[in-house]
Amino acid sequence: MVKHWWQEAVVYQVYPRSFQDSNGDGIGDLQGLIQRLDYLQALGVSVLWLNPIYQSPNDDNGYDISDYTQIMADFGTMADFSALLTQAHARGLKIVMDLVVNHTSDEHPWFIESRKSKDNPYRDYYLWRDGHDGQAPNQWQSFFSGPAWTYDAQTAQYYLHLFSKKQPDLNWANQDVRQAIYQMMRGWLDKGIDGFRMDVINMIAKPADLQGATQLPRNGAHIHEYLQEMNREVLSHYDMMTVGEMDGTTPEMALQYTGFDTHELNMLFQFEHMQVDADPVLGKWRPQPWSLPALKAIMSKWQTALDGKAWNSLYWNNHDQPRVVSRFGDDRPEYRVRSAKMLGAVLHFMQGTPYIYQGEELGMTNVAFPEISQYRDIETLNAYHELVDSGRVTPQAMMAAIHHSSRDNARTPMQWDATANAGFTSGTPWLAVNPNYQEINAQAAQADPDSVWHFYQQMNALRKQYPVITYGHYQLLDPEAEHTWCYARTLDDERLIVAANFTATPQPVPAAAQTSDRQLLGNYPATQAQTLRPYEVRVLFNA
Ligand code: TEU
Numbered sequence: 278m279v280k281h282w283w284q285e286a287v288v289y290q291v292y293p294r295s296f297q298d299s300n301g302d303g304i305g306d307l308q309g310l311i312q313r314l315d316y317l318q319a320l321g322v323s324v325l326w327l328n329p330i331y332q333s334p335n336d337d338n339g340y341d342i343s344d345y346t347q348i349m350a351d352f353g354t355m356a357d358f359s360a361l362l363t364q365a366h367a368r369g370l371k372i373v374m375d376l377v378v379n380h381t382s383d384e385h386p387w388f389i390e391s392r393k394s395k396d397n398p399y400r401d402y403y404l405w406r407d408g409h410d411g412q413a414p415n416q417w418q419s420f421f422s423g424p425a426w427t428y429d430a431q432t433a434q435y436y437l438h439l440f441s442k443k444q445p446d447l448n449w450a451n452q453d454v455r456q457a458i459y460q461m462m463r464g465w466l467d468k469g470i471d472g473f474r475m476d477v478i479n480m481i482a483k484p485a486d487l488q489g490a491t492q493l494p495r496n497g498a499h500i501h502e503y504l505q506e507m508n509r510e511v512l513s514h515y516d517m518m519t520v521g522e523m524d525g526t527t528p529e530m531a532l533q534y535t536g537f538d539t540h541e542l543n544m545l546f547q548f549e550h551m552q553v554d555a556d557p558v559l560g561k562w563r564p565q566p567w568s569l570p571a572l573k574a575i576m577s578k579w580q581t582a583l584d585g586k587a588w589n590s591l592y593w594n595n596h597d598q599p600r601v602v603s604r605f606g607d608d609r610p611e612y613r614v615r616s617a618k619m620l621g622a623v624l625h626f627m628q629g630t631p632y633i634y635q636g637e638e639l640g641m642t643n644v645a646f647p648e649i650s651q652y653r654d655i656e657t658l659n660a661y662h663e664l665v666d667s668g669r670v671t672p673q674a675m676m677a678a679i680h681h682s683s684r685d686n687a688r689t690p691m692q693w694d695a696t697a698n699a700g701f702t703s704g705t706p707w708l709a710v711n712p713n714y715q716e717i718n719a720q721a722a723q724a725d726p727d728s729v730w731h732f733y734q735q736m737n738a739l740r741k742q743y744p745v746i747t748y749g750h751y752q753l754l755d756p757e758a759e760h761t762w763c764y765a766r767t768l769d770d771e772r773l774i775v776a777a778n779f780t781a782t783p784q785p786v787p788a789a790a791q792t793s794d795r796q797l798l799g800n801y802p803a804t805q806a807q808t809l810r811p812y813e814v815r816v817l818f819n820a
């Protein structure tokens with residue numbers, strides 16, 4: 278069996294803007310993160326993935342980079358970054374940076390040059406096309422609402438941007454672009470970072486005939502060529518981990534992108550399970566009820582298809598997604614802690630590397646700000662204006678959808694304690710704190726042995742002790758059951774059974790979990806009783 282350190286890791290995702298402010302300006306920063314490293318070490322995670330911390334005008338909170346070699350002034354300096362790296366490594370924590378190279382900011386020097394003239398040496402760093410009859414080159418709509426092309430009067434051409442118009446797409450067909458990116462990557466790796474999470478990396482390869490294309494570009498013809506080149510020129514020279522963000526990939530594609538012997542990436546984030554509650558047309562802005570058999574089928578398909586050939590990344594939420602306890606669990610006070618633990622266990626006992634998004638270990642919930650003016654996320658604000666101003670969605674329905682789906686659900690500041698602004702800042706936070714911080718916060722959770730925090734800590738500790746948690750084969754045992762999820766993991770003579778109740782009503786214990794196996798972990802006192810209590814999870818072990 279092939280084994281790598283990143284298969285045995287637990288990754289903790291830090292959204293630096295919302296993690297810890299150290300200087301009272303209301304924005305989280307690197308010194309704040311350094312202050313919290315002991316907390317992360319105590320939780321027992323092994324890798325920190327930081328959302329982008331490079332220089333940026335923050336049209337999309339750092340995903341619009343104007344200088345890849347500088348730290349965003351709001352977050353600190355390069356000296357702060359070096360201190361973070363040293364202090365993290367001293368605690369056994371690796372650092373993974375976000376790599377955003379599908380696009381840059383329109384304020385990046387490359388784009389400032391590129392837009393100057395058609396014969397500028399940087400012109401071909403981006404994707405410029407003529408319009409026809411005063412119209413954009415094609416009908417593509419950006420992910421952040423409105424056309425994916427913006428007209429630039431200076432040279433009378435349009436440039437492509439799959440995201441905001443301040444995020445022009447790079448032209449990966451240009452080998453100078455690729456070499457410049459590889460050089461930048463080497464710079465960070467030589468500084469000592471331990472890996473990259475690669476933003477929308479399966480969108481970098483655009484079709485040769487951009488104008489004629491009808492579908493937004495994903496998994497384009499040259500994508501494997503580019504990733505293999507990147508691997509050859511950069512990745513293979515370092516002891517590092519990579520995870521590609523890849524919406525629109527299937528397990529079959531993952532075998533090529535992340536196969537143990539394909540020399541591309543180590544892991545990818547698939548999105549199929551993030552779509553179980555979306556409308557076919559309006560997507561997340563018209564949330565739909567979701568079904569547990571559908572969720573189980575997706576996760577189980579990935580488990581089975583990759584086993585022995587590639588490696589899953591396991592996540593329930595991140596900075597773009599709603600909080601999992603509000604989405605797949607039950608965030609009412611009586612069930613929040615139980616359902617958050619149940620979801621944690623169901624995810625962490627599957628095969629793959631688990632990713633914890635900041636605050637998930639506290640059971641942090643979605644937020645429901647009453648006014649659109651309280652939101653900061655560009656995707657949310659643009660969608661509100663597009664759908665409400667055109668009359669397609671009522672303001673009430675849109676606010677309800679935002680409360681369910683907005684990216685700001687995940688971005689409210691980390692809840693550290695019950696003092697003003699949850700201990701996140703002494704100033705005014707850039708995005709308001711969730712009003713439930715007096716009850717839900719790290720200090721309270723660390724003081725309570727029954728908290729979600731201690732449960733996550735226990736899972737992290739068990740992973741180090743039982744190889745079956747990392748390497749065991751997965752088998753779904755109750756595909757049809759509507760309210761429970763039961764699966765097995767096996768490795769040599771070791772077997773784990775996980776049985777979970779996804780509802781607030783008692784459910785029969787799935788047949789496979791009716792054993793005398795020892796309970797390794799649970800969110801109720803252990804019992805042989807034949808019912809799973811509300812949101813109960815049992816992890817049973819036999820060797
Ligand atoms: O997200 C990619 C992406 O596809 C998002 O638009 C996603 O579909 C959406 O947020 C879910 O509603 C990545 C980053 O994670 C995101 O934060 C950035 O805004 C985006 O790329 C552009 O860089």
Ligand code: CA
Pocket residue numbers: 298299300301302303304305306351
């Ligand atoms: Ca700050």
